[in-house]
Amino acid sequence: MKPILVIADDLTGAAEIGGVALRYGLSAQIVHSVTEPITTDILIVNTNSRSMKIDRALSHLASVLPSQSIVDWSWIYLKFDSALRGHMREEIPFYKTAFCAQQVFFCPVNPKMGRLIRNGVYVVQGVPIAETDFKHDPEFPVRESDILQIMGPENWALQTEPKLIPDDRFFLIPAVAEGETLDRWADCLPKNALFAGAAAFFEALLRNRLEHGELLDSRIDAVQGQQLYICGSKHESSLRRLRELAPEEIVYWQKAGGEWHVAQELEQALRKKERVVFAVATDTDSEARVIRKSMATSIAMLNEQYALQELVIEGGATARAVLKALQIDALRPIQEKGAGVITCAVPDTEIYVTLKPGSYPWTKELWAF
Numbered sequence: 259m260k261p262i263l264v265i266a267d268d269l270t271g272a273a274e275i276g277g278v279a280l281r282y283g284l285s286a287q288i289v290h291s292v293t294e295p296i297t298t299d300i301l302i303v304n305t306n307s308r309s310m311k312i313d314r315a316l317s318h319l320a321s322v323l324p325s326q327s328i329v330d331w332s333w334i335y336l337k338f339d340s341a342l343r344g345h346m347r348e349e350i351p352f353y354k355t356a357f358c359a360q361q362v363f364f365c366p367v368n369p370k371m372g373r374l375i376r377n378g379v380y381v382v383q384g385v386p387i388a389e390t391d392f393k394h395d396p397e398f399p400v401r402e403s404d405i406l407q408i409m410g411p412e413n414w415a416l417q418t419e420p421k422l423i424p425d426d427r428f429f430l431i432p433a434v435a436e437g438e439t440l441d442r443w444a445d446c447l448p449k450n451a452l453f454a455g456a457a458a459f460f461e462a463l464l465r466n467r468l469e470h471g472e473l474l475d476s477r478i479d480a481v482q483g484q485q486l487y488i489c490g491s492k493h494e495s496s497l498r499r500l501r502e503l504a505p506e507e508i509v510y511w512q513k514a515g516g517e518w519h520v521a522q523e524l525e526q527a528l529r530k531k532e533r534v535v536f537a538v539a540t541d542t543d544s545e546a547r548v549i550r551k552s553m554a555t556s557i558a559m560l561n562e563q564y565a566l567q568e569l570v571i572e573g574g575a576t577a578r579a580v581l582k583a584l585q586i587d588a589l590r591p592i593q594e595k596g597a598g599v600i601t602c603a604v605p606d607t608e609i610y611v612t613l614k615p616g617s618y619p620w621t622k623e624l625w626a627f
Contacts, residue, residue: 266337268574273613276591309575340368340456343398359452369437420446483567490576521559554583573616
């Protein structure tokens with residue numbers, strides 16, 4: 259069987275796909291460009307384009323994408339955020355042209371988290387997404403709930419019935435209002451199309467295309483060892499959790515320029531505690547990109563003098579910045595700790611990295627304080 263190609267716009271999304279692969283007994287590797295022979299069932303390319311401005315993102319995609327067309331892969335999936343953050347509107351047409359695809363089906367829903375399309379409106383737990391906390395996202399505030407208005411009604415069409423797919427529409431959005439209908443869609447879609455959306459749509463397509471389709475238990479015991487949590491989120495739920503920690507369990511990022519001092523604080527904390535959190539101070543007004551780069555620099559400095567064992571990183575852009583600073587170019591998913599929460603081994607090192615999407619809740623097992 260030819261390998262499956264997945265292109266993700268951030269690192270936690272890439273890891274989430276790796277978790278799906280584990281559930282079905284498939285091998286996967288996360289890379290940042292296609293430069294080596296493919297040795298896994300699923301190749302997951304993290305473009306990190308969500309953290310870029312759109313002009314730079316498109317030029318970056320052109321430099322990291324493989325030159326093959328759709329026929330060179332079993333199928334191709336474009337992984338985007340189920341909270342509709344990112345450059346989906348601009349990137350999907352780019353991919354359609356790049357891979358010479360006839361049609362694209364975009365399905366961002368996540369039924370388990372109540373993210374669905376009802377009467378053309380994208381809802382989160384029954385509330386239009388533009389009326390939820392996602393309207394306050396610092397980089398991609400969601401200001402519209404009508405899915406066609408979000409994607410562009412001039413190009414996209416909402417498709418309500420999977421068995422009546424028109425041949426003359428090139429950009430289609432399955433109107434999935436309940437999780438049970440995802441499998442019906444996966445059974446009816448053309449094999450040579452380009453698919454895009456969240457992990458739930460990918461899993462439905464994978465389940466439909468696998469001969470055995472057997473679901474495995476990938477939620478095995480956690481990696482044992484010291485853990486450094488890196489939390490770049492300033493959402494209220496995250497802040498509330500941080501306030502419950504003891505002072506010796508947390509080190510705050512205050513401003514750029516103090517990276518070495520922060521690295522020393524982290525080292526001191528890790529020598530005293532098994533689990534330490536590195537988080538953003540609540541009173542900072544620095545830009546997200548500045549915060550990510552500075553935090554990542556501190557982690558790289560820390561790693562030069564202290565043997566890191568496991569990093570638990572919240573948010574794809576934060577994770578990519580940290581891995582770049584540590585010169586980590588590839589990850590191999592090995593454990594699923596929860597929905598979308600994946601532990602990866604770093605090839606040729608003894609470091610493990612657990613990735614959690616910023617919009618997903620912490621579980622009691624993962625937030626072990």
